[in-house]
Structure formats: C-alpha cells, structure tokens
Amino acid sequence: MTQERNIRQRSCIGCGLHEAKDQLHRIVRDPRGSVSFDGTGRKAGRGAYVCSAACLAKAGKTKKLDRALRTRVSSEDFERIAGEIACVNDATDR
Numbered sequence: 001m002t003q004e005r006n007i008r009q010r011s012c013i014g015c016g017l018h019e020a021k022d023q024l025h026r027i028v029r030d031p032r033g034s035v036s037f038d039g040t041g042r043k044a045g046r047g048a049y050v051c052s053a054a055c056l057a058k059a060g061k062t063k064k065l066d067r068a069l070r071t072r073v074s075s076e077d078f079e080r081i082a083g084e085i086a087c088v089n090d091a092t093d094r
C-alpha cells in the first residue's frame with residue numbers, strides 16, 4: 001500500500017456526477033456477456049457506474065446502461081441489479 005495512489009474518478013451514467021470510484025456502484029458486463037452488480041469494483045469486463053438506485057432506474061429507462069455496457073441488459077438482470085444496489089444504498093446512506 002502506498003499513500004500516493006490516485007483516486008480514480010468516474011461519472012454516473014444517470015446524472016453525470018463525478019465521484020471517486022468507490023463512491024459509485026459498478027455494474028459490469030463480464031467477458032461471457034452476463035451483466036451483474038459488482039460490489040467489489042474489481043470484476044473483469046466492461047463497467048458502468050451509477051451513484052444511486054434512482055440513477056440506475058433513469059439510465060435503464062433511457063437505455064444509457066445498454067449503451068455504456070454495449071449490450072442489451074435484460075429486464076431480469078436489470079431488476080436484480082436494481083435490487084442489489086438498493087440494498088447497498090440503504091446500508092451506506094442512512
């Protein structure tokens with residue numbers, strides 16, 4: 001561990017807010033093409049970031065999530081991810 005490691009900034013695909021990577025929720029499309037919530041932020045694959053469950057819902061509705069991940073996110077996957085992010089939000093926000 002070094003002190004000088006960069007704080008990587010990412011932007012929320014829902015509202016465009018820039019945040020440190022660990023403040024955002026990562027959604028990843030893995031090399032096999034399945035889409036999931038990445039609670040660790042370390043999964044391999046193409047990632048998209050949202051700051052909240054509300055922004056995820058917005059990004060899903062406007063197809064921004066599909067575009068960010070370059071895939072079609074199924075409604076089952078979307079519901080599952082939304083549920084997982086809602087849980088994390090509750091744990092950290094309040």
Ligand SMILES: [Zn+2]
Pocket residue numbers: 012013014015016017050051052055
């Ligand atoms: Zn947002």
